Amino acid sequence: MTIDWAWIGDHLGDIWQATREHFLYTVIAVSFGLLISFALALVALRWPRTYGPITWVTGVLYTIPSIALFTFLVPVFGLTSILTAQVALVSYTLLILIRNIVAGIRGVPDHVVEASRGMGMTERRIFLDVQLPLAMPAIIAGIRVAAVTTVGLVTLTVIIGAGGYGLFILRGIGRRFLTEALVGTVAAVLMAVVIDRALVALERAATPWARRRRPA
Amino acid sequence: MIEFFREVADWFADPTHWTGNRGLPNLMAAHIGLTVVSLAAAAILALPLAVYLGHKRRGGALAVSMVNIGRALPSFGVMGVVFPITLAFSVTATPLGYWATFVAMVLLAMPPMFVNAYTGIRDVDASLVEAARGMGLTERQVLTAVELPLALPLVMAGIRTAAVAVVATVTLSAWLGYGSLGTYVFIGFAQRDQVTVFVGGLTVAVLAVITELGLGGLERLVDPLRVIRRRHRRLPE
Amino acid sequence: MIRLESVTKVFPGASTPAVTSLSLHVPEGEFVTLVGPSGCGKTTTLKMINRIIEPTSGRIEVGGRDVLAIEPHLLRRSIGYVIQQVGLMPHRTVAQNIATVPRLLGWPKDRIDDRVDELIELVGLEHGMKDRYPAELSGGQQQRVGVARALAADPPVLLMDEPFGAVDPIVREHLQQEFKDLWERLGKTVVFVTHDIDEAVRMGTRVAILNIGGILEQYDRPEEILANPANEFVARFLGEERGLRRLGLLPVSSAGLERGPVVDISADPSEARTVMETHGVDWVGLLDGKRLLGWVPASEIGSTPLRDLRPRDFLVRLRPDDSLRRALDAVVTSRTRVGVVVGDDGYLGMLDVETVAEEITE
Numbered sequence: 001m002t003i004d005w006a007w008i009g010d011h012l013g014d015i016w017q018a019t020r021e022h023f024l025y026t027v028i029a030v031s032f033g034l035l036i037s038f039a040l041a042l043v044a045l046r047w048p049r050t051y052g053p054i055t056w057v058t059g060v061l062y063t064i065p066s067i068a069l070f071t072f073l074v075p076v077f078g079l080t081s082i083l084t085a086q087v088a089l090v091s092y093t094l095l096i097l098i099r100n101i102v103a104g105i106r107g108v109p110d111h112v113v114e115a116s117r118g119m120g121m122t123e124r125r126i127f128l129d130v131q132l133p134l135a136m137p138a139i140i141a142g143i144r145v146a147a148v149t150t151v152g153l154v155t156l157t158v159i160i161g162a163g164g165y166g167l168f169i170l171r172g173i174g175r176r177f178l179t180e181a182l183v184g185t186v187a188a189v190l191m192a193v194v195i196d197r198a199l200v201a202l203e204r205a206a207t208p209w210a211r212r213r214r215p216a
Numbered sequence: 217m218i219e220f221f222r223e224v225a226d227w228f229a230d231p232t233h234w235t236g237n238r239g240l241p242n243l244m245a246a247h248i249g250l251t252v253v254s255l256a257a258a259a260i261l262a263l264p265l266a267v268y269l270g271h272k273r274r275g276g277a278l279a280v281s282m283v284n285i286g287r288a289l290p291s292f293g294v295m296g297v298v299f300p301i302t303l304a305f306s307v308t309a310t311p312l313g314y315w316a317t318f319v320a321m322v323l324l325a326m327p328p329m330f331v332n333a334y335t336g337i338r339d340v341d342a343s344l345v346e347a348a349r350g351m352g353l354t355e356r357q358v359l360t361a362v363e364l365p366l367a368l369p370l371v372m373a374g375i376r377t378a379a380v381a382v383v384a385t386v387t388l389s390a391w392l393g394y395g396s397l398g399t400y401v402f403i404g405f406a407q408r409d410q411v412t413v414f415v416g417g418l419t420v421a422v423l424a425v426i427t428e429l430g431l432g433g434l435e436r437l438v439d440p441l442r443v444i445r446r447r448h449r450r451l452p453e
Numbered sequence: 454m455i456r457l458e459s460v461t462k463v464f465p466g467a468s469t470p471a472v473t474s475l476s477l478h479v480p481e482g483e484f485v486t487l488v489g490p491s492g493c494g495k496t497t498t499l500k501m502i503n504r505i506i507e508p509t510s511g512r513i514e515v516g517g518r519d520v521l522a523i524e525p526h527l528l529r530r531s532i533g534y535v536i537q538q539v540g541l542m543p544h545r546t547v548a549q550n551i552a553t554v555p556r557l558l559g560w561p562k563d564r565i566d567d568r569v570d571e572l573i574e575l576v577g578l579e580h581g582m583k584d585r586y587p588a589e590l591s592g593g594q595q596q597r598v599g600v601a602r603a604l605a606a607d608p609p610v611l612l613m614d615e616p617f618g619a620v621d622p623i624v625r626e627h628l629q630q631e632f633k634d635l636w637e638r639l640g641k642t643v644v645f646v647t648h649d650i651d652e653a654v655r656m657g658t659r660v661a662i663l664n665i666g667g668i669l670e671q672y673d674r675p676e677e678i679l680a681n682p683a684n685e686f687v688a689r690f691l692g693e694e695r696g697l698r699r700l701g702l703l704p705v706s707s708a709g710l711e712r713g714p715v716v717d718i719s720a721d722p723s724e725a726r727t728v729m730e731t732h733g734v735d736w737v738g739l740l741d742g743k744r745l746l747g748w749v750p751a752s753e754i755g756s757t758p759l760r761d762l763r764p765r766d767f768l769v770r771l772r773p774d775d776s777l778r779r780a781l782d783a784v785v786t787s788r789t790r791v792g793v794v795v796g797d798d799g800y801l802g803m804l805d806v807e808t809v810a811e812e813i814t815e
Contacts, residue, residue: 060425063380063424063425064421064424065383065384065385065387065417065420065421065424066384067384067387067388067398067416067420068387068416068417068418068420068421068424069417070417071401071404071414071416071417071418072414072417072418072421074413074414075410075414109538109540111536111538111539111540112540112541112542113540114536114540115534115536115539115540115541115599116542116553117529118503118505118534118536118540118612119530119534119553119557119602119603120525120526120527120530120531120554120557121553125557130542130544133544134542145287148284148287149287151288151290152287152288152291155290155292156290156292156388159391159402160405165290165293166292169290169292169293169295169296170296170391172300173295173296173391173392176299176300176303177300178297178300181296181297181299181300182296182297184293184296185289185293185294185296186293188290189288189289189293192287193288196288207544209543209544209545209586209588212585212586212588212589213589
């Protein structure tokens with residue numbers, strides 16, 4: 001079994017199209033996931049007793065297999081709706097994002113918050129200027145996991161008629177064509193890696209203080 | 217909406233859905249069978265190495281890379297790549313799509329099993345290990361008497377995570393021609409039959425939840441500090 | 454400046470109050486230390502002044518204003534607050550940390566920059582540290598930044614909760630001394646919580662001794678408390694070396710200094726012998742005018758002119774503002790059994806054990 005390079009050459013346009021679709025799906029899902037997770041995290045931080053139930057619900061959503069979730073949404077949104085895919089994709093990001101946001105904020109040392117309060121910062125200021133920036137590493141770590149997982153899940157959306165790299169995989173399977181399936185798989189892995197590295201760079205840029213240490 | 221669920225109920229009431237190749241018992245058995253075989257293979261590959269490296273407290277980078285690569289590798293893609301390869305070697309004794317799914321599932325299950333077992337063993341309180349060594353236990357005894365029992369809940373957690381993931385993803389075997397609960401989803405989409413699609417998803421979801429709860433319970437049973445935890449309710453999990 | 458009237462604090466779910474009907478007046482410019490055993494409510498009391506904790510009953514006034522009548526964050530911007538773990542913002546530079554309250558108050562950028570420079574010098578840091586992050590500083594340096602930050606908006610009141618507790622003892626002593634000097638220069642009102650009676654007594658102009666439940670046992674100048682503990686609790690809390698601690702607070706200049714066995718080098722050796730006999734010692738100190746040169750043992754006094762002798766140096770030369778405790782140490786460890794005191798103008802006199810002992814019983 002060899003790779004048909006000519007085929008790849010012929011289909012660069014399709015590959016690019018799939019890339020755009022795949023990327024868009026991923027970004028939309030993670031962005032909405034982040035928005036919803038932030039809102040829920042703020043609720044959990046303000047009313048700690050809600051954290052348990054929130055994690056339970058998002059945990060159940062996480063346990064339900066993605067394909068199953070697609071099928072549950074089909075009667076609601078139809079067989080080939082974008083919403084079917086997006087609602088499922090967003091649900092998968094919730095657990096990890098909420099957990100990381102809450103852990104990140106709670107992980108800010110108490111004495112830093114106490115000193116800031118003692119100096120006369122309002123609670124809002126403390127959240128925006130102190131807790132959020134210091135929680136960034138944890139939050140971005142969560143976004144990385146959510147993004148990479150989503151890239152993988154988007155390959156499955158093809159079964160409900162969406163595009164992306166899953167299309168190559170599906171066709172490769174149908175035609176017993178190695179090259180096509182390989183292109184779909186490798187492209188998905190590459191996109192996941194690129195997004196992950198980009199987020200790492202973002203984290204580094206956003207946290208200049210984290211790398212400075214005492215000169216010996 | 218209610219109409220729809222009535223139709224789903226009707227599907228389950230229909231006796232023809234319970235017999236034959238495309239019957240629920242058959243497909244579920246195939247689904248569970250492939251799951252168990254994949255998990256067993258993954259466990260054999262991942263666990264001994266993880267325990268060994270964890271005991272030696274080496275190879276943390278390997279665990280991390282495994283998880284990262286595993287997360288970025290789409291199972292569907294792996295299946296799509298391995299499938300034509302298995303066809304080229306025409307392993308006719310086994311059903312179509314079986315091996316491709318198997319390989320993808322082993323790759324899916326190994327990272328969580330590995331990282332949990334590795335961390336579980338490695339993070340056993342170092343002072344306990346040192347005390348055991350100091351009392352004269354051999355390395356193997358330290359492993360079997362101290363590290364393994366204490367790490368067992370985490371090892372089980374890794375198996376549980378892997379099991380749920382595999383149960384969920386074996387569904388894709390249907391696209392390769394191997395009959396599993398995914399067959400309902402596959403056929404349903406092809407025939408634009410929403411009810412069958414839903415049945416496929418429902419059965420897989422139920423199986424996943426049972427796996428999660430069942431193995432979760434086992435995980436708690438296996439915890440050597442279980443009695444103390446319940447009694448004091450203050451020890452960290 | 455700060456007035457607590459019958460302040461009580463009961464935490465929800467607690468059976469006994471953390472602070473019981475505490476009344477305390479901190480006059481302006483005083484350095485008050487709150488000290489007591491664990492559970493005496495000293496930190497709780499401190500935190501009620503800047504309303505981090507709210508009293509269950511009673512009234513607290515700062516600068517004549519009821520603390521409960523002002524918006525908490527506005528109140529706190531007018532009070533400096535220093536805690537043990539410092540609490541510097543790890544993601545801001547030293548300069549940005551110090552500038553926190555001035556920025557909250559809306560100071561113009563230039564004024565803030567100047568103030569930061571001023572404070573960095575004031576607390577003894579180098580200007581190069583302005584752009585470093587807290588993780589790059591040592592514990593002692595971080596604590597200095599914490600003090601600078603508290604002083605940034607020039608608040609009249611400073612609250613400090615065991616600020617030097619987290620650094621090692623050598624650094625702690627330095628910080629204590631430096632801060633005390635700083636306070637003398639700035640003239641702020643300070644309330645300082647500590648569990649260390651030595652620190653309390655050394656740093657405070659007034660010491661408040663609290664018992665468990667926030668009961669005020671004694672509130673007075675440290676010398677007074679050490680000399681006359683109000684009750685047995687205070688006496689036990691002060692510990693057994695009360696007398697020595699008290700000596701640590703008294704300067705040498707407060708004791709009666711004797712001229713002692715000294716003789717000018719221009720004098721005749723026979724005068725040296727007379728002086729030694731009068732004082733009943735076997736050594737004599739040599740002066741050149743007002744300058745104390747050292748001492749010589751009797752065996753070296755012969756016919757040689759005193760000028761030509763090579764005197765030995767006194768191991769310790771006390772200054773008038775050194776503590777009597779140091780003087781006692783010098784007396785006890787020296788060959789000559791005295792502590793010589795030298796001021797800016799020269800020789801002032803000497804102390805012996807009896808002189809010091811008198812101060813204890815006074």
